[in-house]
Amino acid sequence: MKLTTEIFEKTSRWIKRNARPLESALWSYHFEDNNADGVIKCIQAFQNxxxxxxxxxxxxxxxxxxxxxxxxxxxxxxxxxxxxxxxxxxxxxxxxxxxxxxxxxxxxxxxxxxxxxxxxxxxxxxxxxxxxxxxxxxxxxxxxxxxxxxxxxxxxxxxxxxxxxxxxxxxxxxxxxxxxxxxxxxxxxxxxxxxxxxxxxxxxxxxxxxxxxxxxxxxxxAGKKKADWGLGYTAMPLDFVEYPEEPLSMKFGNLIDDNLDFYIEQISNEGIWDISWSWGQFENEFQIARNHWKGILAVKRYKILHAFGRLNV
CATH class of the missing domain: 1.25.40 (Serine Threonine Protein Phosphatase 5, Tetratricopeptide repeat)
Known part of the structure; x- marks a missing residue:
C-alpha cells in the first residue's frame, strides 16, 4: 500500500495553508527544494x-x-x-x-x-x-x-x-x-x-x-496490537524507527509494514492526522496547539513513509 500523489498534494496544500511557517518550511526542505534557509529563518523567531x-x-x-x-x-x-x-x-x-x-x-x-x-x-x-x-x-x-x-x-x-x-x-x-x-x-x-x-x-x-x-x-x-495504535499515548513501532536499515526495524518485522499501512489508512481527506491526546484545560488554546501538532505529525510521518518507499510521488 502506497500513499497516492493526490493525497500527497492535498497534504502539501494543507501544510501551506494551515500549519505554522516552521512546519511549512520543513515540508519544503524535505519534499521540495532541500533549502534550509527558510527553516532557519522560522526557527530564529522562537529563539530568545x-x-x-x-x-x-x-x-x-x-x-x-x-x-x-x-x-x-x-x-x-x-x-x-x-x-x-x-x-x-x-x-x-x-x-x-x-x-x-x-x-x-x-x-x-x-x-x-x-x-x-x-x-x-x-x-x-x-x-x-x-x-x-x-x-x-x-x-x-x-x-x-x-x-x-x-x-x-x-x-x-x-x-x-x-x-x-x-x-x-x-x-x-x-x-x-x-x-x-x-x-x-x-x-x-x-x-x-x-x-x-x-x-x-x-x-x-x-x-x-x-x-x-x-x-x-x-x-x-511499543504496542504490538494494531487496535491499540492511535489511542492516547500508546506507542507504535514507528515511534521508535525512522529508517528501514535500523536494527530495531528488523526486530519489529511485519509490525513495521502494519504500522505503515495504519498511517496510510488513518490519513484524513485533507491529507493529515489528528493527535490522540488533549489537555483537558485551556480549551481554546489547546485547539490552536492541536492544529500546530497536525503540521508536526504530517512532516514526521511523511518523512517515515518516504524512507520506507511508501510515497507514490
Whole structure:
C-alpha cells in the first residue's frame, strides 16, 4: 500500500495553508527544494536573546521564556536540517545549554516554573520535585547535542560527557521506560556514533551495548496490537524507527509494514492526522496547539513513509 500523489498534494496544500511557517518550511526542505534557509529563518523567531528557545515551539506549553525542553525541540529541528556548529542560531543554543546546566545534578531541568503562568498541558505543570518524573528526558539528548555541536571542547565537552555517563548508568538499571525518554536515548546513540571510540573509553558501557539496551526497551514499550495504535499515548513501532536499515526495524518485522499501512489508512481527506491526546484545560488554546501538532505529525510521518518507499510521488 502506497500513499497516492493526490493525497500527497492535498497534504502539501494543507501544510501551506494551515500549519505554522516552521512546519511549512520543513515540508519544503524535505519534499521540495532541500533549502534550509527558510527553516532557519522560522526557527530564529522562537529563539530568545539568551540563546534558548520558548514561545510555544513545543506546542503543549506556551511559555515565551527559554527552557531546556523548548531548546531540545529546536535542537531536533536543527539536527534534522543538518545545521552546522558555526551557524549563529546553533552557537547561541550551545551557549544557552552551557550556562543552564545544573552542575550538582549533571542534567538540565525538564519543566520550568514559568510554564505555570501560560497555557500548557497538565504534564508540563511545574511543581516541587517534578524532575523525578522526567529523569533524563531531555538531558540525555541535550548532552549529545552539546557534544555534537561544541567547538570549544574543555568544560563544555565535560558537561556533555558527565551527563551521558550518568544517563547511561541510569539506563542500564531500568526495566521499562517512557517512550519519549527512549527517544532521547535513541538520538543519543545516533549522535554518539561519530564519537564511538571516545564514548567507549569514557563510559562504563560500550556504545553497542548501550544501543542494544535502548532497542530492548523500545521493543518492550511499543504496542504490538494494531487496535491499540492511535489511542492516547500508546506507542507504535514507528515511534521508535525512522529508517528501514535500523536494527530495531528488523526486530519489529511485519509490525513495521502494519504500522505503515495504519498511517496510510488513518490519513484524513485533507491529507493529515489528528493527535490522540488533549489537555483537558485551556480549551481554546489547546485547539490552536492541536492544529500546530497536525503540521508536526504530517512532516514526521511523511518523512517515515518516504524512507520506507511508501510515497507514490
Amino acid at each position: 536573546e539568551d540563546g534558548g528557545f520558548g514561545h510555544g515551539i513545543e506546542p503543549d506549553f506556551w511559555s515565551p521564556h527559554s527552557s531546556p525542553m523548548a531548546s531540545w525541540a529546536a535542537g531536533q529541528i536543527l539536527r534534522d536540517i543538518e545545521a552546522k556548529p558555526e551557524l549563529n542560531v546553533v552557537r547561541k543554543l550551545v551557549n544557552y545549554l552551557e550556562y543552564t546546566y545544573i552542575e550538582e545534578k549533571k542534567l538540565w531541568p525538564s519543566v520550568m516554573p514559568s510554564n505555570n503562568a501560560y497555557p500548557h498541558a497538565p504534564w508540563w505543570h511545574w511543581s516541587e520535585n517534578i524532575q523525578e518524573n522526567w529523569s533524563y528526558n531531555p538531558s540525555a539528548e541535550l548532552a549529545a547535542l552539546l557534544l555534537h555541536w561544541s567547538l570549544g571542547g574543555g568544560s563544555t565537552n565535560e558537561k556533555g560527557w558527565e551527563t551521558i555517563k550518568n544517563a547511561v548508568a541510569y539506563l542500564m538499571e531500568e526495566d521499562e521506560m517512557d517512550r519519549h525518554e527512549i527517544n532521547n536515548f535513541q538520538q543519543l546513540i545516533k549522535l554518539m556514533s561519530k564519537q564511538e571510540t571516545e564514548f567507549n573509553s569514557r563510559i562504563n558501557c560500550t556504545l553497542k551495548h548501550t544501543a542494544e539496551k535502548v532497542n530492548s526497551l523500545a521493543y518492550k514499550a
